[in-house]
Amino acid sequence: xxxxxxxxxNSAVAAAVKLARVGVIAVYPITPQTPIAERLATFVSTxxxxxxxxxxxxxxxxxxxxxxACMAGVRPFTxxxxxxxxxxxxxxxxxSGGRYPLVLAVVNRSLAPPWSIWGEHQDSIxxxxxxxIQLYVETAQEALDTTIQAxxxxxxxxxxxxxxxxxxxxxxxxxxxxVEIPDQADVDRFLPPFQTSMLLDPDxxxxxxxxxxxxQYMTWRFQQYQAIKTAEKVIQEANKEFESIFxxxxxxxxxxxxxxxxxxxxxxxxxxxxxxxxxxxMLRLNGIRTGVLKIRAFRPFPNQVISDYLNSAKWVLVIxxxxxxxxxxxxxxxxxxxxxxxxxxxxxxxxxxxxxxADVTAQDIRKAVQEMIKVTDVTERHIIFQFMDADK
Amino acid sequence: MKIKDVAKEExxxxxxxxxxxxxxxxxxxxxxxxxxxxxxxxxxxxxxxVTCFCPQIPFRVPMFVSPFAATSAILQGxxxxxxxxxxxxxxxxxxxxxxxxxxxxMASFSDAIVSASRFIYLCVDNExxxxxxxQSSATTPTGAITTTTPFxxxxxxxxxxKKNLFSIAVAHKIPYAATASVSYxxxxxxxxxxxxxxxxxxxxxxxxxxxxxxxFPTEKTIEIGRMAVESSMWHLLEYKxxxxxxxxxxxxxxxxxxxxxxxxxxxxxxxxxxxxxxxMTNEQLAALEANQDKTPL
Amino acid sequence: xxxxxxxxETHPLGPQWPAGEIPINVGSYTNIKxxxxxxxxxxxxxxxxxxxxxxxxxxxxxxxxxxxxxxCKSCGICVYECPLKIIxx
Numbered sequence: 001x002x003x004x005x006x007x008x009x010n011s012a013v014a015a016a017v018k019l020a021r022v023g024v025i026a027v028y029p030i031t032p033q034t035p036i037a038e039r040l041a042t043f044v045s046t047x048x049x050x051x052x053x054x055x056x057x058x059x060x061x062x063x064x065x066x067x068x069a070c071m072a073g074v075r076p077f078t079x080x081x082x083x084x085x086x087x088x089x090x091x092x093x094x095x096s097g098g099r100y101p102l103v104l105a106v107v108n109r110s111l112a113p114p115w116s117i118w119g120e121h122q123d124s125i126x127x128x129x130x131x132x133i134q135l136y137v138e139t140a141q142e143a144l145d146t147t148i149q150a151x152x153x154x155x156x157x158x159x160x161x162x163x164x165x166x167x168x169x170x171x172x173x174x175x176x177x178x179v180e181i182p183d184q185a186d187v188d189r190f191l192p193p194f195q196t197s198m199l200l201d202p203d204x205x206x207x208x209x210x211x212x213x214x215x216q217y218m219t220w221r222f223q224q225y226q227a228i229k230t231a232e233k234v235i236q237e238a239n240k241e242f243e244s245i246f247x248x249x250x251x252x253x254x255x256x257x258x259x260x261x262x263x264x265x266x267x268x269x270x271x272x273x274x275x276x277x278x279x280x281x282m283l284r285l286n287g288i289r290t291g292v293l294k295i296r297a298f299r300p301f302p303n304q305v306i307s308d309y310l311n312s313a314k315w316v317l318v319i320x321x322x323x324x325x326x327x328x329x330x331x332x333x334x335x336x337x338x339x340x341x342x343x344x345x346x347x348x349x350x351x352x353x354x355x356x357x358a359d360v361t362a363q364d365i366r367k368a369v370q371e372m373i374k375v376t377d378v379t380e381r382h383i384i385f386q387f388m389d390a391d392k
Numbered sequence: 393m394k395i396k397d398v399a400k401e402e403x404x405x406x407x408x409x410x411x412x413x414x415x416x417x418x419x420x421x422x423x424x425x426x427x428x429x430x431x432x433x434x435x436x437x438x439x440x441x442v443t444c445f446c447p448q449i450p451f452r453v454p455m456f457v458s459p460f461a462a463t464s465a466i467l468q469g470x471x472x473x474x475x476x477x478x479x480x481x482x483x484x485x486x487x488x489x490x491x492x493x494x495x496x497x498m499a500s501f502s503d504a505i506v507s508a509s510r511f512i513y514l515c516v517d518n519e520x521x522x523x524x525x526x527q528s529s530a531t532t533p534t535g536a537i538t539t540t541t542p543f544x545x546x547x548x549x550x551x552x553x554k555k556n557l558f559s560i561a562v563a564h565k566i567p568y569a570a571t572a573s574v575s576y577x578x579x580x581x582x583x584x585x586x587x588x589x590x591x592x593x594x595x596x597x598x599x600x601x602x603x604x605x606x607x608f609p610t611e612k613t614i615e616i617g618r619m620a621v622e623s624s625m626w627h628l629l630e631y632k633x634x635x636x637x638x639x640x641x642x643x644x645x646x647x648x649x650x651x652x653x654x655x656x657x658x659x660x661x662x663x664x665x666x667x668x669x670x671x672m673t674n675e676q677l678a679a680l681e682a683n684q685d686k687t688p689l
Numbered sequence: 690x691x692x693x694x695x696x697x698e699t700h701p702l703g704p705q706w707p708a709g710e711i712p713i714n715v716g717s718y719t720n721i722k723x724x725x726x727x728x729x730x731x732x733x734x735x736x737x738x739x740x741x742x743x744x745x746x747x748x749x750x751x752x753x754x755x756x757x758x759x760x761c762k763s764c765g766i767c768v769y770e771c772p773l774k775i776i777x778x
Binding site for chain 1: 455
């Protein structure tokens with residue numbers, strides 16, 4: 001049984017990094033991730049964490065330095081947000097294509113302009129094609145636990161893919177809650193020592209991240225595809241094993257709340273899932289059988305699991321804290337894809353809310369649900385914007 | 393140092409480089425100096441283009457192709473990783489071209505050379521983006537024809553001067569920095585050995601003549617490099633223990649017009665430009681001579 | 690066939706390759722190769738030193754250079770740099 005402390009999401013992530021015995025840390029500061037960099041620097045300088053801290057001049061170099069450390073056979077860590085994550089974009093795809101097991105924390109923040117330091121998922125959503133595994137957390141406790149699990153998932157020899165642990169800016173990163181910090185001995189039992197197949201070793205010389213074309217290229221891309229698909233199973237196993245040692249279960253790929261008999265299901269990622277659950281309870285009192293499906297793993301996107309939960313609902317409200325311009329919210333598109341081909345697919349309404357750190361209240365969600373249940377045509381692409389009049 | 397002291401083992405043969413490639417010679421000699429326990433980091437450029445497409449991988453040491461702007465950051469990461477594991481006997485060598493170092497990689501280079509990480513950064517300078525068909529880079533000399541400066545005197549983008557990477561490294565107070573040339577191989581070899589012994593970052597800026605890019609026949613690669621030093625358009629310097637000095641002074645000096653005329657890329661230079669460049673070169677040489685064995689600002 | 694080549698046949702995990710595999714004979718792109726008059730050679734080793742492709746090797750016993758036609762790209766640097774001018778292309 002670990003120690004219980006009243007800490008923020010950022011501190012929780014830093015605590016997880018310490019427990020995971022990370023060997024090289026290279027973090028470039030950006031609000032709201034800076035406390036992670038600061039806490040880790042303190043751990044390293046007091047000797048609490050035996051690690052090397054590299055000072056870098058940009059996020060691009062931060063993730064590159066982690067890549068370098070990975071190839072030298074050492075477990076690395078970095079974190080970023082918004083503009084910084086965008087600057088790392090090239091290296092995210094590099095790490096994934098090159099099959100390097102890295103873990104990075106992303107404190108989800110809006111992209112400029114307009115400038116906003118507050119929360120939104122656009123920054124990590126726009127990295128969804130880089131080939132990194134993405135896990136979205138709701139609380140500081142989940143941030144700590146998921147970060148520890150992330151190392152195990154990334155370093156699994158059937159996976160060897162970078163993992164992004166995404167936590168909401170300020171609502172999770174800077175809000176204090178009671179968090180149980182696991183014992184080092186238990187974490188050592190759960191997380192084996194670092195392993196990678198991409199090693200720079202003069203005793204077994206190889207060339208890494210080389211060029212290829214045609215069939216060779218396609219073979220390697222297919223391997224990558226398979227690895228991330230395998231990660232679905234690995235994520236669920238990690239969740240189960242974590243529960244058996246630490247007693248906390250996050251559902252693996254998704255977390256379902258009162259979905260079994262629901263006519264209306266709210267699909268959401270991140271910390272506003274709590275508000276969604278309160279709203280679901282309120283709506284049930286008013287006669288609308290509502291449930292909440294929190295998506296935890298956005299990549300790999302668990303099509304089958306989501307389809308199983310949603311196929312008996314009449315309406316699905318997908319809340320997106322992001323917007324794929326030229327289409328609709330990214331989560332909505334993916335959910336739509338998961339439901340394709342079902343005989344009685346539910347009507348889907350996309351609710352774009354919480355951008356730029358806007359608070360999404362129970363009232364907002366209730367209003368959106370009430371708008372949604374007026375829609376009877378399943379084929380209609382219904383999208384609502386928070387604060388704006390309903391757009392049909 | 394004598395030729396017989398140069399190591400015999402070959403670490404790179406069978407690459408798809410051009411005939412007479414100066415870059416290849418620089419890498420071949422550097423690897424001989426550093427030996428088997430070396431790992432190389434190469435960004436996009438001529439070198440990686442001729443050595444990274446499987447199955448024709450000619451290196452006999454571990455190699456990693458790095459993202460273009462990130463070479464120095466990768467070097468920092470690898471070096472720190474080895475340090476964490478207590479491994480002290482592996483040379484960490486980055487081989488970046490002029491574009492990868494002085495243009496796109498400038499930010500990460502500037503940061504890495506003030507760190508405490510142990511690595512050798514070898515900038516192989518062929519004075520343009522040669523791999524992608526000769527575009528102008530930060531180290532392209534004034535008056536050189538490239539595909540993005542086809543008429544150097546009319547293009548507003550023509551460089552005022554070649555970016556001086558050696559001075560930049562010295563300004564960062566890097567523990568060891570040097571300029572070298574493949575035409576002076578023993579001087580270069582010794583510098584690589586010194587860099588390997590440095591306890592911290594080190595930088596070697598080696599000029600590598602390029603027959604197709606500069607416009608001269610393939611057999612003259614070494615001759616052109618020699619002329620660069622003899623005309624004082626390239627110097628053989630070293631920054632060690634806080635002082636800059638020449639490591640080799642050519643026995644004869646030639647006017648820069650001889651060096652310029654030997655390469656097709658300078659054919660559009662006018663006599664006025666050449667005269668102006670000659671006086672600037674003379675001034676620079678005089679300044680370097682006056683500041684020998686002194687600590688730069 | 691070395692065990693490393695066999696590994697290649699089954700596609701290694703991710704973009705990586707064992708070091709030192711060079712199936713293409715780069716010397717095959719040119720027909721004319723340098724000829725060294727060993728009888729007049731004084732073993733200065735400059736040709737060996739300056740060859741970018743490492744195509745020249747120095748004999749263990751006779752200390753004289755030999756050109757490996759499979760690696761030589763016929764650039765002519767050895768011809769130009771030989772102080773005694775005893776290499777012909």
